[in-house]
Amino acid sequence: MNNFKLLTILILSISFFSCGSNSDKKSSDFSLRTSENKKEFQLGEEVQVSVLNPKNKNIDSVSFYFEGEKLQAENGNFRTTINLNDYKLGNQPIEAHIFTEGEKQEVSSTIKLFNDTAPVSYTYEIVNSYPHDPEAYTQGLEFYNDTLYESIGQYGKSNLRKTDLETGKVYNQINLDDQYFGEGITILNGNIYQLTWREGEGLVYDLNKFEETGTFAYNESKEGWGLTNDGEKLYKSDGTEKIWILDPETLTETDFIQPAHHRGLSSKLNELEWVEGKIYANTYQKDGVAIINPENGAIEGLIDFRGLRDKVTQHDKLDVLNGIAYNPNSQKLYVTGKNWDKIFEVNIIEK
Structure with missing residues (x-):
């Protein structure tokens, strides 16, 4: 046997014993x-x-x-x-x-x-509708002092907007670098926080100056989907069965909840909104919004928004429901979708 073959066998043997199956780790007797x-x-x-x-x-x-x-x-x-x-x-x-x-x-x-009880079923009624940019691939929506802020997605088209609900006029806009795909947003302690999808970091803006001031890294979560806050902590979805809880100072993931109903867990929760002590979350590619108890993750209600997409102008780019905004000053709830030309004010009604 030549030296080359001997060397090859030696290398393969070392590889097998060093990284085979954690042979040095003792299994439990119990x-x-x-x-x-x-x-x-x-x-x-x-x-x-x-x-x-x-x-x-x-x-x-x-x-x-x-x-x-x-x-x-x-x-x-x-x-x-x-x-x-x-x-x-x-x-x-x-x-x-x-x-x-x-x-x-x-x-x-x-x-x-x-959970020990099934979610309460809700439907909706449309109270009013307002113009929305049909080119806006809505990823995040939030009110602050009666002004609507919106995060727009897609590579090369992502931006953060400050808009007027009544007219749809864009007051100000910050375009993201082409490497970023914009996702959920929330506003807390004078800052706007915006997630990106697969880039592993979020963006931070000064609310008053409306300019970017920094970034923050994701920790255990791999992606950025939806974002909201309860006035103290931030809540972040990432497409998995978890909603992560972020420290408001360090923006690190300190804990998580796992939204569940009486029969199973839910995943693909996308846009998040804080509404009177509960988290409202729409499921990606579904016409429904879950009402989640932030203490234990219990899905206490489900809002059926089927039919709402039919009430906007139909076109080739029209996409799914995604965009929930609650104005705490007026106690009104608004929903829209990706590339919808309307934002709807809705009342939620128990079935």
């Missing part, structure tokens, strides 16, 4: 079992969690954790019971720290926690 191996629960239910010990090792003690909270363990049986009352919804890990024979082993299992 695992967790939930009630009847059930993995999906609703608020108000109980879940019993027990440690499986197939090797019959001597266990000194077990500590259970759920949402960072240490739970009371029944050490005689090495199990615990979780009352699922005041927890966040979504995929939630249960962890156990097992102390055995002079060492600690950690194991985990994940359950899905859903």
Whole structure:
């Protein structure tokens, strides 16, 4: 065998043993079992969690954790019971720290926690309509002091606008660099925050001067979709099952909620708006808006906006519903879509 073949075999052997399958990582001797191996629960239910010990090792003690909270363990049986009352919804890990024979082993299992009631169904009535630029690929919409701000998307066409609702006139506009695809916006503490789609950063503007002052990086989230705030914190959607909560000073992602109804989780939540203590979120490519409890992610209502798109001028560029704006001064709600020539003031009515 020549030297070249020997070198090749040596390199392949090193690669196999060094990056094969984490062979140096010790697997646990234990695992967790939930009630009847059930993995999906609703608020108000109980879940019993027990440690499986197939090797019959001597266990000194077990500590259970759920949402960072240490739970009371029944050490005689090495199990615990979780009352699922005041927890966040979504995929939630249960962890156990097992102390055995002079060492600690950690194991985990994940359950899905859903809401305990179905969302309330709503429809709408049109109160008024106003002109909207049919060339505007609307990605974000927000009122501040009765003035409407809008984020426009598409590469090479993205911008931030300050507009008049009544006439559709654009007071001022900042064009984004061609590398950016504009997404959701929100206004807080004298700043306008604008997301970009896949560029991994958001843009910051001085509200009064209406000029860009900086950028901020995304952390765990990969994309920017919708953005809103509750007067203290920012909420950011990224197309996944999560709505991220951002620190208003550092703009880092500090936590998240996972919007869920009584049967499952929701994803592709796009434009966000804060409306009287709830998050309104439209689902991308759907004619509906979810009403979300920001404390635990529960989807408490669904607004059916089917038929609204038929009431705008039909043309080749016409796209989906996307744009929710609530004026807290007048307590009026407005919706529009990508390349729609109208913004609608609507009342929401329970079905």
